[in-house]
Amino acid sequence: MGIKTTYVDDIDGSDLGEEATPVTFSYEGQNYSIFLSDDNKKKLDSALSPYIEKAETASAASTASSGTASSSTQNKKIREWAQSTGFEYEGVDGTKRTLGDRGQIPAVVAEAYREAQKAKK
Numbered sequence: 221m222g223i224k225t226t227y228v229d230d231i232d233g234s235d236l237g238e239e240a241t242p243v244t245f246s247y248e249g250q251n252y253s254i255f256l257s258d259d260n261k262k263k264l265d266s267a268l269s270p271y272i273e274k275a276e277t278a279s280a281a282s283t284a285s286s287g288t289a290s291s292s293t294q295n296k297k298i299r300e301w302a303q304s305t306g307f308e309y310e311g312v313d314g315t316k317r318t319l320g321d322r323g324q325i326p327a328v329v330a331e332a333y334r335e336a337q338k339a340k341k
Contacts (some may be wrong), residue, residue, distance in 0.1 A: 221302045224238065225300060229260055230254045230256065230324060231257075232257070232260065236247055239337070239340045240255050240267075241337055242255050242294060243256050243261055243264065245268075254289045255293075266320060289305045295325055297333070298319075298330055298333045299319055299325065302318070302319040302325075302332075303319060303331065305336075306318065307319065309326055309328050310328075
């Protein structure tokens with residue numbers, strides 16, 4: 221049986237279809253990811269615009285990622301994708317692994333998910 225994933229706007233619950241991509245941003249060292257409709261993304265852009273215009277860009281070193289996906293919603297989507305496609309990655313011991321139902325999601329799996337979402341467009 222196939223799995224169909226439909227995304228919804230995290231603010232108003234509106235349907236975003238099957239090929240939505242999350243809006244990501246950082247605040248006080250924490251990375252965030254949220255699915256937004258075009259209207260809600262414009263609202264976020266408008267709200268952040270005066271701050272972004274005055275802010276300095278932080279260096280990559282100060283915003284380094286831990287290498288794992290952070291949001292539980294995003295983790296669920298990544299996990300569903302990896303399990304439904306049978307995605308395999310190399311474990312630290314060199315063996316091929318598939319993603320389980322629990323635990324941290326390796327960065328290589330999260331990156332493969334992001335690339336798969338980009339390829340759908």
